[in-house]
Amino acid sequence: MTRSEKGSLPAEVTSFVGRRREMAEVKKVLPAVRMLTLTGPGGVGKTRLALRVAMQTRRAFPDGVFLVELAALQDHALLEQTVADAIGLRDQSREVLVDHLRGKQLLLVLDNCEHLGAACRVLAGELLAAAPRLRILATSRQALRTPGEHIRPVLPLPLPDLDVTPGDDSAAGDAIQLFSERAAAVVPDFVVTPANQATVARICQQLDGLPLAIELAAARVQILSPEQILQRLDDRFRLLTAGSPAVLPRHRTLQEVMNWSYALCSPAEQRLWARMSVFVRGCDLDAAEAVCAGDGIPPEDVIDAVAGLVDKSVLVREEDGDSASVRYLMLDTIRHYGREKLRAADEEAALRRRHRDYFLKLTERHAAEWFGPAQEEIAVRSRREFANLRLALKYCLNTPGESQTGLRMAAALHFYWYGCGPLAEGRHWLDRMLTLDVTPSRARAAALWTNSHLAVAQGDRAAAADMAEECFQWARSAGDKNMLAHGLFALGTVEWANGGDLPRTLALMEDCLALFEALGVMTAVTAIAYVTMSATLTQLNDLDRAMAVSQQAGALCDQHGDRWARTYVLYIRSLTEWMRGDVARARACAEEALRDQQIFKDALGTVFVIESLAWYAGSSGEHERAAVLLGAAHRLYPMEGSKPLADLPRYYLVHDECERQTRHALGDRGFQTAFDRGVSFESAQAVAYALGEDADGTTSAPAAADDPLAQLTRRERQVAELIAEGLSNKDIAARLVISTRTAEGHVQNVLTKLGFTNRVQLAASFGEYRQVRNL
Structure with missing residues (x-):
């Protein structure tokens, strides 16, 4: 996903076939209506059509075009936050979201709304009423019934004419073109010829022109001829030819497509398909092996079964731009099919629990390793797995007897809630877990201090104080020194935020740090306790001691390879330097902190x-x-x-x-x-x-009139130089402290503006540019 201040739309990874008439109609209607909903069965191509329309009409929306993906969202209470996050607002209420959009001329693409129909209907109605220049393009299996909503059914691709003369390309149609292009992706020399055109046409016709079904069929060209595929379709879709194709239930049509693909899988692949349906937005191989192996799938066979499902287009292989790992995704329709198979095998409860157990262990491991050199990797993986983390938390919330585990997991995610941005979501889960389980326990105490810290950051100081006090009292009565230290940390943070008795704040932090030291506990919380102590000393105008404490905190961070807590150390150090009168050093510390904060997306x-x-x-x-x-x-x-x-x-x-x-x-x-x-x-x-850079991203650095690089922005000139040095997109991203996908976008812009088709051409010609620019 590429997101900027002008919107967020995913790059197309496969060609867009057909839909010329639908494209023209939707583009014509969209400017004239407030909300347009594309409806139709799963797998018919609603999302692809919506995204293509959004891409081609984005110039009509100066404030941006934003995709809001809802397929993985199960909790309607998080709908406003999901929309807010998609447009760049973090952790906000409905009122702030409405206020933000009030004067904006932008397009929201709400994708896969059907399972959140009532919530989407209410939210869309409120947004449209408050923001007169807002447009909404939605996709759903059914109309949302929002006032002012216009419905545009998305139909299957037109069926090819079986009576055409073989080899007549003009009569082949979009369905055959789609089959041909997808088949060529797995067998590069595959082409539709006069010899196989009629067979391909019959395949497309028996699949009712559904793009997903056609793509699944085309993938089998890797092991079957078109004639063999057609024969299997005849066997598997007997019911689909019994009545009029025009009135076939859409679910049964798609169900039969899935049944056919399922039947082509080996028993191990079938089991893995069903079991991997417990993941949301995919998983990596480690997760698949941990959750899905056993009971008929030996751990060592998972990798082969995954490969088989990738080959059959049941799984989609995706390389994450921000890491070196590969993920495996399921289309939503395929995932739902697998879930039904899982239920039929009476394995869903066991797999849900194994899913939760895996992500609980992952979270607790990440929490233990957060204060160390793996921070950036942990932040990236936690963000990538966030939909699965949500699902695991929801399991704890909704499953009897799992509330204590839910408290553990929500508290262990402190590093993510606070360090990587989603403060309000952390409060959402912690509040619900604490309300569900009120029994005094260590798990509850951990959730209390965690939620207190988040509440302080949000300015909810009264609630923060109550939770900190409850945590402290439990730890003292239980004799739990580790939890007592965290309770003191929470109390001190609340006292500092309240602007209360500064000597008491200082005493609380000193007691907290003394306990941490006695216990040998050195974590990010320890470092932040030092930061809070330094901040308190700064307020007391004890600048020399404040600097000494911040240096102690910085040494602790450096010793453990921490970069996140170190940004707060630098921030407090910058304030101390400023109060000392050294503005230059203060600014340098602050700018260094700001750069590193972008690694973690630490918005606070x-x-x-x-x-x-x-x-x-x-x-x-x-x-x-x-x-x-x-x-x-x-x-x-x-x-x-x-x-x-x-x-x-x-x-x-x-x-x-x-x-x-x-x-x-x-x-x-x-x-x-x-x-x-x-x-x-x-x-x-x-x-x-x-940071002293171009805020609008469009102002070029000063250059001579004959400078070939004059058409580039300052950032693009930096990227061009790094390309010439031979750096990869990932290396460029690390050097400039931007995401890999942002770097990829800059690289493409540079190549396009300079008229090159690849990086090698730019690197080979850069010597001349250096002479022109006197580099």
């Missing part, structure tokens, strides 16, 4: 640092820059579900002073203009601006 930390950079700019006389950064922080804070910095007492009184001085220097009008510019930034733009 990002906003803290951007705000601090506004203060530094203001104290240096860069008043316009200060106002822009204040606006950017103001915009980003609500996106994280937290209160503005100025709402936190004492420590952030400097915010008001910065705004007052900046407004005085620029005048009310000048200040508001600069502030509004910052408010207009999306998160990536705000970070770029804070």
Whole structure:
């Protein structure tokens, strides 16, 4: 998925065949209606059509085109958050989502709505009523019945004419073209010839023109001839020819396609198909082996069964751009078919539990390894597996006797909830788990301090205080020193956020750290406790001790290979340096922290640092820059579900002073203009601006008129130089601290603008560019 401030649409990995008439009709209707829903059976191509329309009409929506994938979302309570996340708002309420869209001219593509029909209907109605320039393009197996909704059924591909003269390409049709292209993907020399055209036409006709069914059939060309495929279809789809194809139940049509594909699998492949249906948005080989092996599938045979399902197009192989691993995905229809087979074998309950057990162990291992050199990999994998983590949490919530395990898992994800952005989702799960299981226990205590820490970050300090106190009291009564240290940490964090008795805050953190040291516990929480202690000392104006404590925290992070907690160490160190009067060092520390925070997508930390950079700019006389950064922080804070910095007492009184001085220097009008510019930034733009880069991504660096690179943006010029050095997309992403997919987009833009078709051409010609640019 590629997401920018202008939208998020996935790149097409296979060719788009046909649908010219449907494309024209949908593109004609879309500007004239508020909501258009593409309806039809699973596998008919609703999503592909919607995405192609969205891509081709994106210029009509200056505020972007955003895809909201709902197939994996099972909890309707998270619908608003899923939409908000897709458009760049994090952890927000419905009211903030509505307010954000109110003046926007953008297109939302809500994909696979049928299982969330009522929730989608209500949310779409509210968004459309509040945002007059918003358009919604939805896909669903049934109409949503939203007021103002227009329905456009998506039909199967037109059936080929069996009476055409063999070899007449003009009469072959889209269905045959689709079969031909997909067959050639597995057998490169496959072509539709006069000898096999009639057979292929009959295959497409018996499959009712359903694209998914045709693609599955074409994949079998790897082992069967078209004539053999046709013979098997005749055997397997006898019911489909008994009545009129025009009135066949769509589920039965698709069911028979799945039955045929299932029958071609070996017994091990059939079992694996059913068992892998417990995963959401796919899994890697390790997960498949851990969850699906046994009871008829020896662990060593899983890899061969996976290979067989990939060959049969039951699984889709996907390389993750942000890691070196390969994942295996199931189309939603295929997954549902496998789930029915799992239920029929009476294995669903066991597999659901094994799925939960696997992701519980994965989460607890990640929690234990988070404070170390594997942080970035853990963040990437946790984000990639988030749909499966949700499913495992839901299992704990809905299965009798599993509430304690749910508390363990939700608490173990503290590193992800706090370190990687989804604060409100963490609160969502922890609140529900704590409400479900009120029995005092160690698992509950862990969930309490975790939820307290998240609540502090969101500004919900009253709830945070109650939870911290309950955790502390349980740990003290139970004599659990580890939990007692965490309870002290939570109490100290709440006290600091409340702007209360600073000496008490300091004492709580000192006691917490003394316990951690006595127990030999060195985790990210330990480092953050040091950070909070340093922040308290800074507030007390004990700057030398504050710097010493932050250096101690930094040494701890470096010793363990941590980069995430270190960003907070750098942030506090920058504030201390600023209060000492060294603005240059303060800015350098803050910018280093900001760059590393993007690795983890730590939105809360990002906003803290951007705000601090506004203060530094203001104290240096860069008043316009200060106002822009204040606006950017103001915009980003609500996106994280937290209160503005100025709402936190004492420590952030400097915010008001910065705004007052900046407004005085620029005048009310000048200040508001600069502030509004910052408010207009999306998160990536705000970070770029804070780091001194081009916020809009369009301004080229100064260049001579005859400079061949003058047409590139500054970022693209950097990418061009790194390509010439021989760096891969992944290496470029690491060097520039951007995602691999963003790097891929920059590379393609560079090649296109310079007229090259591959990287080798650019590298070979770059010597001339260096001479032109005097490099």
